[in-house]
Amino acid sequence: MSTIRKPFSKDILHIENIESVCNEIIEKLKNDVTRKLQRRGAVIGISGGIDSSVCMALSAKAFGSNKVTAIMLPEQDSSNDSLLLAEKLASKFNITETILEDITKALEGFECYKRRDDAIGSVINNFDPTTDKAKIEIKQDAASNLPPVFSVTVIKPNGDVNSKLLPVKEYLQIVASTNFKQRSRMSMLYYHAERLHYAVIGTPNKHEVEQGFFVKHGDGGADVMPIAHLYKTQVYQLANYLGVPQEIIDRTPTTDTYTAEQTQEDFFYQMPFEQMDLIWYGWENEYSIDEVARVMGKTSDDIQNIYKNFERKRKTTEYLRMRPIF
DSSP: OOOOOOOOOTTTTOOSOHHHHHHHHHHHHHIIIIIISOOSSEEEEOOSOHHHHHHHHHHHHHHOGGGEEEEEOOOTTSOHHHHHHHHHHHHHTTOSEEEEOOOHHHHHHTTHHHHHHHHHHHHSTTOOTTTOEEEEEEOSOTTOSSOOOEEEEEEOTTSOEEEEEOOHHHHHHHHHHHHHHHHHHHHHHHHHHHHHTOEEBOOOOHHHHHHTOSOTTTTTOOSBOTTTTSOHHHHHHHHHHHTOOHHHHHSOOBOOOSSSOOBHIIIIIOSOHHHHHHHHHHHHTTOOHHHHHHHHTOOHHHHHHHHHHHHHHHHHTHHHHOOOOO
16 A cells, blocks of 8 residues: 655654654664663763764663763864863763863874875965964855865965865865874774773764765764764754753854864755755655755756755765675
8 A cells, every 4th residue: 555655845854753753762772782782881972063962862861871971072173162062961961971082182193183284285375274274165056067176265364265176186185184083083982982881872964874974984983873864954853852952953063173164064065954954855755856946946957956966975975884895
């Protein structure tokens, strides 16, 4: 017997029974950690971001606040707000053990900053990493019919901005260098998980997993990913229900990776997640381009190009989701 598919609408991702959805995730989290992995509790890195906050709230409900260890992992480029909001989150959910691990020295040992800054300096003349702010970003709209191209942007102390397209060699070096951050954080999380016989809780949402917005063996290297099936807007629905502090809910999602401020939209997604979620749902569930375009107030050509963008990102990042080949 076939089921009638809902017409595409801007409410199609609304979770009707939020309590039931949360309870299902919590029960699955308990079963995955205690039975499948045979671990006693959870270790989670918290950054003041919405995804890690929701994962920590779910973990606290699944295991109890005394069996969740929250690790704050700042480094020299981290926003001060990240640490303050992480502390507020842990306090809100009465987490018994919170640990601060500054990974700056580990990153210096890997020459993370030097390798990154050398690549930036080879593209931007007179780049001074001691005073200048820098980031990489995609300036194209998601509806462009061209593959995304990264630029490097440097901001001088006086506010002057210099932005140039990144050659492939320098782009790869910058990304490879900054990926030390996520991999160092995951190493620290596993240190604490192993000493406590706990599991590491991963925080990626559906888009991060399926579009490849994660670092292999970094934030993609956890034991359990409880929200990997949820769209970003659905993560926010859970955050409101679970009582995540309002300052975290209101905060613009950032990468918190580069010295200059950078949103996830600028760095990777190319469009606001409120639009991206709905269009991805339409693409994934094979709604017609015309129907999605009408609801989203875009042209059919725009939606077709965004669909191609999604397909390209999923294809080019497939290696990130692959298990080792043997």
